[in-house]
Amino acid sequence: MGGINIMELDDRDIIICRCEDGTLADVKDAIHRLGLRSVEEIKRVKRFGMGHCQGKTCGKIIAQIISQELGIPYEDIKPATPRQPAKNIRLDKFANYNGGKNED
Amino acid sequence: MKDNYNIVIVGGGPAGLSAALEASKYTDKILLIDENLKAGGQLIKQTHKFFGSKNHHASERGINIAQELIKSIDSDKVEFLSGVSASGFYKPHTLLLEDKERLYRVNSDKFIFATGASENIIPFVNNDLPGVYGAGAVQTLMNLYGVVPGKRVLMIGAGNIGLIVSYQLFQCGVEIAGVVEASPYIGGYSVHAAKLRRMQIPIYTNHSIKAAYGDECVEKAVIAEVDSRWNIIKNTEKEFDVDTICLAVGLTPSTELLSQAGCDMVYVRELCGYVPKHDKFMETSISGVFVAGDASGIEEASAAMLEGRMAGLKACYDIEKFNRSEWINSISHIEFELKSLRSGPHGEKAVNGKKKIDIQR
Numbered sequence: 001m002g003g004i005n006i007m008e009l010d011d012r013d014i015i016i017c018r019c020e021d022g023t024l025a026d027v028k029d030a031i032h033r034l035g036l037r038s039v040e041e042i043k044r045v046k047r048f049g050m051g052h053c054q055g056k057t058c059g060k061i062i063a064q065i066i067s068q069e070l071g072i073p074y075e076d077i078k079p080a081t082p083r084q085p086a087k088n089i090r091l092d093k094f095a096n097y098n099g100g101k102n103e104d
Numbered sequence: 105m106k107d108n109y110n111i112v113i114v115g116g117g118p119a120g121l122s123a124a125l126e127a128s129k130y131t132d133k134i135l136l137i138d139e140n141l142k143a144g145g146q147l148i149k150q151t152h153k154f155f156g157s158k159n160h161h162a163s164e165r166g167i168n169i170a171q172e173l174i175k176s177i178d179s180d181k182v183e184f185l186s187g188v189s190a191s192g193f194y195k196p197h198t199l200l201l202e203d204k205e206r207l208y209r210v211n212s213d214k215f216i217f218a219t220g221a222s223e224n225i226i227p228f229v230n231n232d233l234p235g236v237y238g239a240g241a242v243q244t245l246m247n248l249y250g251v252v253p254g255k256r257v258l259m260i261g262a263g264n265i266g267l268i269v270s271y272q273l274f275q276c277g278v279e280i281a282g283v284v285e286a287s288p289y290i291g292g293y294s295v296h297a298a299k300l301r302r303m304q305i306p307i308y309t310n311h312s313i314k315a316a317y318g319d320e321c322v323e324k325a326v327i328a329e330v331d332s333r334w335n336i337i338k339n340t341e342k343e344f345d346v347d348t349i350c351l352a353v354g355l356t357p358s359t360e361l362l363s364q365a366g367c368d369m370v371y372v373r374e375l376c377g378y379v380p381k382h383d384k385f386m387e388t389s390i391s392g393v394f395v396a397g398d399a400s401g402i403e404e405a406s407a408a409m410l411e412g413r414m415a416g417l418k419a420c421y422d423i424e425k426f427n428r429s430e431w432i433n434s435i436s437h438i439e440f441e442l443k444s445l446r447s448g449p450h451g452e453k454a455v456n457g458k459k460k461i462d463i464q465r
Contacts, residue, residue, distance in 0.1 A: 010229055013229045013230055013315075014227045014228060014229055014231060015227075015231050015232040016227060018225075018232060024227060053222075054360070056222045056356070056358070057222070057223075057224075057225055060224060060356055060377070061225070061226075061227060075371045075373065079378055081363070082359075082360035082363045082364060083192075083364075084191065084192025084193070084194065084200065084364060085191040085192050085200065085202075086190070086191055086192055086360045086361060086364070087189055087191055087202070089191060089202055089207065093202065093205070093206055093207045094207070096206060097206075097207050
C-alpha cells in the first residue's frame with residue numbers, strides 16, 4: 001500500500017474509519033492500551049468496520065497499522081470475517097421479510 | 105422474477121456483462137444483477153479510448169463498449185435487474201438480494217461473482233475535509249453527471265487512473281496543481297503521463313500527501329518527499345492552494361460474497377488484496393462458484409471481459425454440455441487472448457499474481 005509512514009503525523013486528525021469516526025489515535029490506543037491484535041478484534045471492540053461501508057475502506061488501513069505497530073508482516077494479518085449482510089439494510093425490510101420468497 | 109435460475113451473475117460491469125452474453129448463447133434463465141441504476145460498471149465512466157490490439161477493443165471508448173455489450177444481450181434469456189444488490193451468500197446456493205423495497209432470495213447451482221473493486225484511501229491529516237474525493241467519484245461526477253468537483257485539483261497517485269482522470273479534469277477546464285506519486289516511478293502508461301507533461305502539469309514522484317487544511321473544506325494541501333520506505337523526509341514539504349484533493353491510490357477486490365460462499369481466499373499483493381483461488385475457467389475452490397474481473401485481482405477492463413466470457417462459458421458447459429469442439433475452440437480462443445493481453449511488461453504483475461492462486465483441476 002502506498003502513502004506516507006503514518007506514524008509521524010498527528011494521529012487525532014487522521015480519520016481511519018470514516019463511518020464510525022475512528023482516528024489513527026483510536027486505532028493505536030486499541031492496539032497498545034487494549035491489547036487488540038487483529039482487524040476482527042478492533043472491529044468488535046471499537047466498531048471500526050461496522051458502519052456503512054462494512055470495512056471496505058478502513059479494513060486495509062487498520063491491517064497496515066497493526067502491521068507497522070506490532071512488526072507483523074502485512075500479508076499475515078487476516079481481514080475481518082465478512083458476514084451477511086454485506087451491506088447496510090433498512091430495518092423495515094427485515095421487518096417485512098417474508099422468508100425470502102419471490103412474489104411477482 | 106423467479107426463485108431459481110440456471111446462472112446468477114452478480115455485477116453488471118465488463119466482466120458480468122461478458123459472462124451474461126457468453127452464457128446466453130447456450131442457456132437461458134440467467135439472472136444478472138447490478139446495484140447501480142445503469143449497467144456497465146466502470147466502463148460507463150470511461151470516456152477515453154482503450155489501448156492494445158483490436159481484439160481487446162483498442163481505440164474504442166469504454167462507454168461505447170458497455171453499450172455494445174448491453175445491446176447484444178438477449179433479454180429473453182437474461183433477466184437484468186438494476187438497483188439490486190446482493191446482501192449475502194448462504195451456503196450452499198442461496199443469494200439474498202435487496203431492492204428498493206424488500207429483501208428476497210434466489211437459488212442457483214451456478215454463481216458468477218463479478219463484483220469488481222472498491223477504492224483505497226490513504227491516511228493523512230484532515231483526510232475527512234469536504235473536497236477530498238476518490239478518483240472514481242470524480243469520474244462519476246464529471247463523466248456521468250457533467251459536474252466538475254472543483255477549480256484546482258491535486259491528484260494523488262500516478263497510476264493509469266490518476267493520470268487519465270487528471271487529463272480529463274484538465275480537458276474540463278479544471279486546473280491540475282500536480283500529480284503526486286509515492287513510488288520513484290510513474291505507474292501508468294507513459295502515453296498518459298506524456299499528455300500531462302505536455303500541458304506542463306508537474307508529476308512529483310517520491311512524494312506523498314501529508315495534510316489537508318481548510319476551515320469548511322479543502323483550501324490547501326501539503327505534500328512531502330518520502331524515502332524508499334515511505335517515511336517523510338523532513339523539511340521537504342510543498343504547499344498547494346487547491347480546493348480538491350483526488351485520491352487515485354489503488355483498488356481492492358470486492359470479495360465478501362466469495363468469502364461467504366466458503367471459497368479459499370489468499371492475500372496476493374500483485375492482485376491488490378484477498379482473492380479467491382480459481383482455475384483457468386475462473387471456477388473457485390467451491391464447485392459452481394465462479395469469479396471474474398477485478399474481484400479476482402485488479403486488472404483492466406479488457407482482462408475482465410475475457411475472464412467474464414470464460415466463466416460464463418464454463419458455467420454453461422457444465423449445464424448444457426454443448427458441442428465439444430465448439431467448447432474447446434471457444435475456450436482456447438479466450439485463453440489465447442488473455443495470454444496475449446498479459447504478455448507485455450504491464451501484464452507481468454497479473455501473471456505473477458494469478459500463479460499464486462491457480463487451482464489445477
